[in-house]
Amino acid sequence: MKPPTIGRGIRILSVSAVSLFVVAATHAQSSTDQQQTEMHELTDVQTQSGSSPPPKEVAAYKAFYSANVEDIDKKIKLGHDFLEKYPKSQLAEAVEAGLTNAYYEKQDWKDFYASADSALALKPDDVDVLTTVGWVIPHVYNPNGPDADKQLDKAETYEKHALQVISTMPKPSYMKDAQFAASKNQKSLQAHSALGLVYFRREDFEDSAKELEQTMQGNATPDPTDMYVLGVDLQNLKQYSQAADAFNKCAQIPGSLQDRCKESADAASKLAQLK
Numbered sequence: 001m002k003p004p005t006i007g008r009g010i011r012i013l014s015v016s017a018v019s020l021f022v023v024a025a026t027h028a029q030s031s032t033d034q035q036q037t038e039m040h041e042l043t044d045v046q047t048q049s050g051s052s053p054p055p056k057e058v059a060a061y062k063a064f065y066s067a068n069v070e071d072i073d074k075k076i077k078l079g080h081d082f083l084e085k086y087p088k089s090q091l092a093e094a095v096e097a098g099l100t101n102a103y104y105e106k107q108d109w110k111d112f113y114a115s116a117d118s119a120l121a122l123k124p125d126d127v128d129v130l131t132t133v134g135w136v137i138p139h140v141y142n143p144n145g146p147d148a149d150k151q152l153d154k155a156e157t158y159e160k161h162a163l164q165v166i167s168t169m170p171k172p173s174y175m176k177d178a179q180f181a182a183s184k185n186q187k188s189l190q191a192h193s194a195l196g197l198v199y200f201r202r203e204d205f206e207d208s209a210k211e212l213e214q215t216m217q218g219n220a221t222p223d224p225t226d227m228y229v230l231g232v233d234l235q236n237l238k239q240y241s242q243a244a245d246a247f248n249k250c251a252q253i254p255g256s257l258q259d260r261c262k263e264s265a266d267a268a269s270k271l272a273q274l275k
Contacts, residue, residue: 037128038065040174041094053089061091064098076102093122097129104132109140125165131190134158138197139225156198159191166191189215193226200229209233224253228261231268240272 060082067075079099096119103112116133137155166187171180196211212230216222231246247265
């Protein structure tokens with residue numbers, strides 16, 4: 001079904017016209033940050049329990065988080081080896097979270113979701129896992145896939161829970177105040193971005209626009225996908241001038257959406273003139 005047109009054959013963008021399949025690696029926890037998180041998890045376990053896990057377990061865990069970030073397959077193997085040998089380890093959740101990030105890098109969504117489910121079963125408040133999974137779902141969403149609506153519900157639940165956790169989470173001992181504030185802000189922006197795309201997939205353009213507008217506030221490097229979808233939201237809400245502004249901002253960012261944003265900005269500007 002073709003998107004509807006107005007006036008001189010100017011096309012209004014619809015959800016079916018928009019592909020968001022390409023997932024930007026910047027929205028997962030970076031490999032360096034993930035490695036740092038995994039390293040400090042060992043320290044936290046030692047502090048909370050008052051003792052260190054057995055030496056062989058510690059060595060296996062260190063091998064996992066020290067694996068070369070460019071050799072994802074090796075890291076995945078080390079992670080599964082650890083879980084097979086030490087399934088009841090206090091460090092199992094950190095390994096599952098690390099595997100989630102590794103599968104994200106490979107765009108292996110089946111194992112990505114499986115590792116995330118295992119991690120959240122062990123630690124339901126893991127903000128990194130919650131925000132990443134909730135963000136991925138609406139990007140790789142297939143309306144014709146099994147349980148498509150339930151997947152969007154899952155993403156919404158994860159991101160709303162993540163925002164609740166972020167608002168009350170204590171600062172880790174290894175983080176400085178500024179680093180902690182920046183980390184919370186980044187995760188909050190990711191959660192609002194995901195919610196915006198969830199609502200967009202449901203064709204709830206008003207709520208989608210509200211969420212995506214939050215991702216633009218004080219954000220020096222807004223996601224061009226968010227800006228593009230915001231433009232589509234506003235165009236569907238018949239706010240053509242605002243849509244053109246969003247598309248123009250998106251068009252200033254080099255990347256795969258740049259040309260599409262330029263074309264959409266021109267179309268929205270023409271619609272604004274006809275209004």
